[in-house]
Amino acid sequence: MTTLLEVRDLFKTYGAGDTATRVLRGLSLHLEEGELAALLGPSGSGKSTLLTILGTLMKPTSGSYTMLGQDMIAANDAELTEFRNAHIGFVFQFHNLLPDFTALENVVFPSAVRAGRETPAARARGRDLLKRMGLADRIDYPTANLSGGQKQRVAVARALMNSPELVLADEPTGNLDRASATQVMELLSEINREEGTTFLISTHDEKIAAACQRQIVVVDGNVTG
Ligand SMILES: Nc1ncnc2c1ncn2[C@@H]1O[C@H](COP(=O)(O)OP(=O)(O)OP(=O)(O)O)[C@@H](O)[C@H]1O
Numbered sequence: 001m002t003t004l005l006e007v008r009d010l011f012k013t014y015g016a017g018d019t020a021t022r023v024l025r026g027l028s029l030h031l032e033e034g035e036l037a038a039l040l041g042p043s044g045s046g047k048s049t050l051l052t053i054l055g056t057l058m059k060p061t062s063g064s065y066t067m068l069g070q071d072m073i074a075a076n077d078a079e080l081t082e083f084r085n086a087h088i089g090f091v092f093q094f095h096n097l098l099p100d101f102t103a104l105e106n107v108v109f110p111s112a113v114r115a116g117r118e119t120p121a122a123r124a125r126g127r128d129l130l131k132r133m134g135l136a137d138r139i140d141y142p143t144a145n146l147s148g149g150q151k152q153r154v155a156v157a158r159a160l161m162n163s164p165e166l167v168l169a170d171e172p173t174g175n176l177d178r179a180s181a182t183q184v185m186e187l188l189s190e191i192n193r194e195e196g197t198t199f200l201i202s203t204h205d206e207k208i209a210a211a212c213q214r215q216i217v218v219v220d221g222n223v224t225g
Pocket residue numbers: 014015021023041042043044045046047048049050
């Protein structure tokens with residue numbers, strides 16, 4: 001087994017003084033490459049905060065974080081942006097798709113913007129991913145016309161576009177009916193099995209948690225169990 005990432009003694013406090021909220025309180029966590037893990041815990045326990053830190057979108061107040069052997073705390077903003085684009089994909093509860101753009105444009109656009117151009121290879125990968133998500137007949141539809149489950153599958157394809165080692169998903173099925181939630185979860189499991197992508201999925205849904213190999217529970221800013 002190879003370590004993908006490790007955080008140790010993470011503390012995160014929002015605000016200061018009387019209004020300070022101490023969210024993470026010495027949290028340590030280790031993820032191996034290829035894990036499919038659920039992130040559980042009561043509302044407000046710090047799951048989104050942890051995902052935001054692991055996604056290198058915010059630094060902790062203190063603590064260490066290494067991913068793929070690199071120090072994420074010492075890295076500057078430009079280095080983090082480059083690292084994130086290459087190695088981390090995100091799926092959120094609210095997919096943030098551009099409604100007037102087609103499914104394919106939504107999948108390809110973010111990486112095209114970063115690369116400064118849209119290549120035929122990128123479009124081919126985008127098409128492949130959308131087919132894999134069961135959206136072959138929706139590739140050129142504006143996403144405004146898609147169902148919630150279909151939109152979320154477009155968002156999964158977008159997260160996978162750059163073949164990231166890690167996908168962080170914050171309640172990816174929170175907005176979906178049972179059938180769509182199950183379908184999205186099955187796709188995540190399939191990508192995990194076939195490509196070895198590591199997933200960390202925050203959820204309040206016991207069925208989604210049970211479909212993961214590992215359950216990580218955050219309580220009072222720490223991992224239990
Ligand atoms: N930007 C912020 N500024 C101040 N407080 C914040 C901020 N973001 C989160 N918090 C607080 O930090 C705590 C943890 O929030 P977080 O969103 O990480 O929890 P969560 O476990 O993801 O919750 P949920 O399951 O409800 O999504 C909450 O008390 C929240 O109000």
